[in-house]
Amino acid sequence: MLRLSTDSSSPNSNRPNINQEASELAPRPTSIQDTGIQESVLLELMLKHLLNGGVLTKSQLVKKMGITGGIIQALFDKAKGLAWVENRQSTADGQMRYALSESGDRYAKQASMKSGYRGLVPVPLAQYSTICRMQSSRRNPITFKMLQNALKALVLPNDLLHKIGPALNSSRPILIYGPPGTGKSYLCRNLNATLGDTVLIPYAIAVGTEIIQVYDPQLHHAVDNAIELDQLDLVKGHDPRWIECKRPLRITGGELSAEMLEVQFDSHSRTYMAPIQLKANNGILLLDDLGRQRISAKQLFNRWIIPMEEQRDFLSMQSGEHFEIPFELILLFSTNLNPKELVDDAFLRRLGYKIHFDALDEPLYRKIWFQVCEEQRLSCSEEMYQHLLNDYHLLLEKPLIPCYPRDLLGIMADQISFMELKPVVTKALIAEAWSIYFVQG
Structure with a gap:
């Protein structure tokens, strides 16, 4: 929990871990006071969940509110004292079911008009x-x-x-x-x-x-x-x-x-x-x-x-x-x-x-070009690469921008698929991809 992977294949396996265990950083509250939230806010949230859910068990409210059954029970006790919640018939496995009383229903609707939030209990x-x-x-x-x-x-x-x-x-x-x-x-x-x-x-x-x-x-x-x-x-x-x-x-x-x-x-x-x-x-x-x-x-x-x-x-x-x-x-x-x-x-x-950020030098551009060729499963000879470099980039004064290999080779791969050609970079494919990719004039 919150620890970095110790797997040597992880990009950050050597990164020191400064995070505490999650349970130490955010311990689970066991009382209403521990939540840091006013009792009235907790009560309104519970009533809104009951209003939305109709009849719920304590365990269902635990999942909806993210607080322990003990805190839920304390809220039930308070709500019953105010005649907002009533007991209903237990489930087959013996869990007590709860629902809003008539006055609880009115109060829950008033609370919903003020705030429509129905989720986990917030943190302070x-x-x-x-x-x-x-x-x-x-x-x-x-x-x-x-x-x-x-x-x-x-x-x-x-x-x-x-x-x-x-x-x-x-x-x-x-x-x-x-x-x-x-x-x-x-x-x-x-x-x-x-x-x-x-x-x-x-x-x-x-x-x-x-x-x-x-x-x-x-x-x-x-x-x-x-x-x-x-x-x-x-x-x-x-x-x-x-x-x-x-x-x-x-x-x-x-x-x-x-x-x-x-x-x-x-x-x-x-x-x-x-x-x-x-x-x-x-x-x-x-x-x-x-x-x-x-x-x-x-x-x-x-x-x-x-x-x-x-x-x-x-x-x-x-x-x-x-x-x-x-x-x-x-x-x-x-x-x-x-x-x-x-x-x-x-x-x-x-x-x-x-x-x-600027254009690349030729060795890095070359590395990207042949890396993308491999990804696209295209074969490109040194002669074709030099043709692209000299007769297009240098002659037409187009800088060696990192996105060009992926974009140009992507167009070539589309052409190869459409024309059912061998997966080989050719002068014709380079010319076609270049004319499609760059705006002429």
């Missing part, structure tokens, strides 16, 4: 902040050998690794810029492999009596060994309100808007959803195609001046209540545009690391 904001900072990837520095091993499937110049590695270990944002097709986004999408370990992500956090859902199954990939909730086992495993996941990688591009940086309230479901930076905490947030978002680069940097410099962000609820969260992530910006045309020098200085 203070606990979230503490655990988030303890899981910082920067507590576990990356070395050159680790980065090289993690990205060994990619063809990258060593000088680029020497720039990327220290940037990942720093607390400063990283700007990656250069012409299209030079591998900026591709590299960023693979950087998560260098982190390798797992972290605890809360299903939801509580800010006072309000609840914000954080866990997103499309972003947070839970590990296979997640512990089943068991009301009889009050000791084994970590707090089930936290889900063990791979470190998140959140990618956003032209769809990014100012609203996505703030807590969002869905008036239809009456629930709060976390902004992208909160969901990406303890992982990587990549803002691809900087300068093409619905929010301008200047507005974005103005919004994140404090988070980028102090590693903390300030958010607010619909009620106007403000609160602080950690800004504990690796922040990457990628752009094809000239950075000086996006923001002024003061903002560029705040970015810390600015890494330029």
Whole structure:
């Protein structure tokens, strides 16, 4: 749990483990007080689950709320004292079943009008902040050998690794810029492999009596060994309100808007959803195609001046209540545009690391070309490669951009399949692929 793999084949097998055992980091609460959540919030959540489920057993509520049977029983006792819950006929295996009374039904509906959240019991904001900072990837520095091993499937110049590695270990944002097709986004999408370990992500956090859902199954990939909730086992495993996941990688591009940086309230479901930076905490947030978002680069940097410099962000609820969260992530910006045309020098200085991507030298381009040939199961002679190099790239002054081999050979493979040709790169195939891929005139 939360330990890095010791398998020597793992890209980070030599990376020291700084994470505590999950059960130590987030011990399972055994009382209402241990949850850190107000009793009234727990009661309302339980009543909403009963309203939605009709008649439920204690074990069913354990799974729906992520707290032990002992805590559920304490909530039942309180709800019965208020005449909100009634006993129903037991199941065949002897489990007591519970349902709302008439007054409990009214109260549950009132609670649902105020907040539509029905999920696991949230964790308190203070606990979230503490655990988030303890899981910082920067507590576990990356070395050159680790980065090289993690990205060994990619063809990258060593000088680029020497720039990327220290940037990942720093607390400063990283700007990656250069012409299209030079591998900026591709590299960023693979950087998560260098982190390798797992972290605890809360299903939801509580800010006072309000609840914000954080866990997103499309972003947070839970590990296979997640512990089943068991009301009889009050000791084994970590707090089930936290889900063990791979470190998140959140990618956003032209769809990014100012609203996505703030807590969002869905008036239809009456629930709060976390902004992208909160969901990406303890992982990587990549803002691809900087300068093409619905929010301008200047507005974005103005919004994140404090988070980028102090590693903390300030958010607010619909009620106007403000609160602080950690800004504990690796922040990457990628752009094809000239950075000086996006923001002024003061903002560029705040970015810390600015890494330029450009065309490859011939040996690296060759390596990619023949690597893609192998992947596509195409045969390419040295003569054909030199023909491509001299009669197309050099003659037509096309730089050796990393994306060209995959794109050109992909077109050739399509032509071969369609025309039922032998899987061999020829002059005719090169000419056809080149004319299709590049805009003429």
